[in-house]
Amino acid sequence: MSRHPVCRMGLAGFLTAELGEGAVREASSLDDLEMPAQFQLIIVDANSPSELAEVLSDPRLASVQRRILMAPERDFALARRAHAHGFSGLLPKTDDGPLMVAAIKLVLAGGEYFPCFEEIDASEGLHNAGPIDRLSKRQKEVLEEMRQGRTNKEIAKTLGISIATVKLHVQAVLSAAGARNRTEAVSRLAQDVSLGSEG
Known part of the structure; x- marks a missing residue:
């Protein structure tokens, strides 16, 4: 409308x-x-x-x-x-x-x-949760792919989702990390979670 x-x-x-x-x-x-x-x-x-x-x-x-x-x-x-x-x-x-x-x-x-x-989470009293806790399971998978240096197209193929959906998840990862780019997000978040390939 x-x-x-x-x-x-x-x-x-x-x-x-x-x-x-x-x-x-x-x-x-x-x-x-x-x-x-x-x-x-x-x-x-x-x-x-x-x-x-x-x-x-x-x-x-x-x-x-x-x-x-x-x-x-x-x-x-x-x-x-x-x-x-x-x-x-x-x-x-x-x-x-x-x-x-x-x-x-x-x-x-x-x-x-x-x-x-993250502003919505804060308004609901969830601001004490760590940034990694705000990510869904799929977003953590996308983070792991980002950590390995994969492009959106490669991530989409690996996870069997559309590139547009990958962009949504990447955006959520950047937002949770308070990062301006992928490298910064990976450096801030990857050390805070036990990612699939490491566990």
Whole structure:
């Protein structure tokens, strides 16, 4: 849902290519969606603070199990706010198309996508956990592949996942480590965990 036709049509095009014809409906507002229809996921693009406040408090959205909020960029405060209102993800418009699609598929599968998830963890009182504890089993596998110097393409082939999904996991690893690049992340995290090849 977005009042910006280009944004709405672009994302709908990416998702239709991945999910098939008829799997995606686009609308400029909740009223256009004829709620309460049965939707697996609603992606909301609020264009102003007042519109965001309306969307977050709209009772019609509460009936939709999975919701993603689009944002101009990564925004810790907005991520916390969306999470507190039951959203499953924050989708920065600065992400590229394949990464957006992978994030949406992750949410459809029951996961969450907050690129700044360590801020969400801190707001839930999990900030005392070590960085490695914030990684899923799959993310630790990706970390081990990164430690061995493998590219995203090589990691995708080894683990049997898409390159876009690898990018999501690499992003989570960088975020957990507070690192600017892969080398820094590996150096900070690899020494804190017993990785598969070492144990």
